[in-house]
Amino acid sequence: MKKERILPVWLLILIDVILIGAVLCSFSWFHHIKPLWFGIDDDTSGDQAGIQFTNPYNDSNNGSCNCCCNGSGSNGSENTNPEDPGDGYDYSGQFGSKFGNLFLKEGEEVISTATEYKSNDMWVTLTEVNRDMYYEGTGRTYTVQYFVYDIYVRNIENLYTVSVGEREPIEDLLEKTEDKTGTLLKDGIPIAAVNGDYWGNANHTEVAVRNGVVLRHPENNMITSDICVLYFDGTMETYTPDEYDWNAIAARSPYQIWEFGPGLLDDNGEMITEFSNESYDHNVIDSRHPRSSIGYYEPGHYALVVIDGRSDDSQGVRVAQIAQIYNELGCKQAYNFDGGDSAQAYFNGEMYRVDQEREEAGQGQRDLFDIVCIGEIKKN
Numbered sequence: 001m002k003k004e005r006i007l008p009v010w011l012l013i014l015i016d017v018i019l020i021g022a023v024l025c026s027f028s029w030f031h032h033i034k035p036l037w038f039g040i041d042d043d044t045s046g047d048q049a050g051i052q053f054t055n056p057y058n059d060s061n062n063g064s065c066n067c068c069c070n071g072s073g074s075n076g077s078e079n080t081n082p083e084d085p086g087d088g089y090d091y092s093g094q095f096g097s098k099f100g101n102l103f104l105k106e107g108e109e110v111i112s113t114a115t116e117y118k119s120n121d122m123w124v125t126l127t128e129v130n131r132d133m134y135y136e137g138t139g140r141t142y143t144v145q146y147f148v149y150d151i152y153v154r155n156i157e158n159l160y161t162v163s164v165g166e167r168e169p170i171e172d173l174l175e176k177t178e179d180k181t182g183t184l185l186k187d188g189i190p191i192a193a194v195n196g197d198y199w200g201n202a203n204h205t206e207v208a209v210r211n212g213v214v215l216r217h218p219e220n221n222m223i224t225s226d227i228c229v230l231y232f233d234g235t236m237e238t239y240t241p242d243e244y245d246w247n248a249i250a251a252r253s254p255y256q257i258w259e260f261g262p263g264l265l266d267d268n269g270e271m272i273t274e275f276s277n278e279s280y281d282h283n284v285i286d287s288r289h290p291r292s293s294i295g296y297y298e299p300g301h302y303a304l305v306v307i308d309g310r311s312d313d314s315q316g317v318r319v320a321q322i323a324q325i326y327n328e329l330g331c332k333q334a335y336n337f338d339g340g341d342s343a344q345a346y347f348n349g350e351m352y353r354v355d356q357e358r359e360e361a362g363q364g365q366r367d368l369f370d371i372v373c374i375g376e377i378k379k380n
Contacts (some may be wrong), residue, residue: 099154102152125149158376170351207223207227221244288309289316294335295335
């Protein structure tokens, strides 16, 4: 009887290593690399993709709802301006009845400095904060530097997004006149901008609405991460996956939907301290990183906070510390955007948060899929 030839042990080990490597490479390609390289251009699935909502509170719409979905509903931002009090301020526009006297009067010269921008339609201030923050559970404090944008706008379109299918430098995104949503209704480069979510990664972001256009939506109407919805009426709300109801959201005309998270404040504006959603790993929640985020006071009044980290001036924060900052600011809602090297902050011609490690290594800053902007819009 002929003996079977047994392969050498070293060859068996080599074959096993090659097979394991092939499996890991295949997984990495389909789960990580492909969506990052190709973005939404290769992922146009979703029964709602391409739907466009319009602002039912725009003056040109005469107060009527032009949204494409059935139903209506808002938490109140109708264009009901008071009688002219004769003080010279303009109370027209979506939020003019509340904030008209915070903007410039007609004919006044625009205020444009390193820390403030005020025009007929918006008022934005930038504050740099340097402080020590205490970290629960460690008994230690760390140096933190962050930038707070306090934002008032006359119309919701003064807060807009620029979104692209493949990453680009923030400098290029600032100059965009059109993006995935079509032609952008703006005049020139925005006054303020920060990075948004991770929307170009289809494995992470299951729903995305930008400037009223649905760029991505899951066919099964299910999501796995917290989302933030900014409605055309100016209200901003966050939802957990269990609270997500696309039909209810669509009926209220969503203007922006971001998916990264988590949400930072509860329904009473109190800071959330425990983040149990399985889609957020320990590193995202509990490690100190640079962070970018958005907050909400009331329709027409918002905040952006970008936290430096991995630098000589700041060691970054955990998610709970961002929640603490927004609670101290008095916001009613707040939401965490993409962070780390993606956390970037721009104001009136200057970059205020860039990654120090990349800069010192002579590397460019991380390219982004989208930015959240505050800027002037074209007049009809």
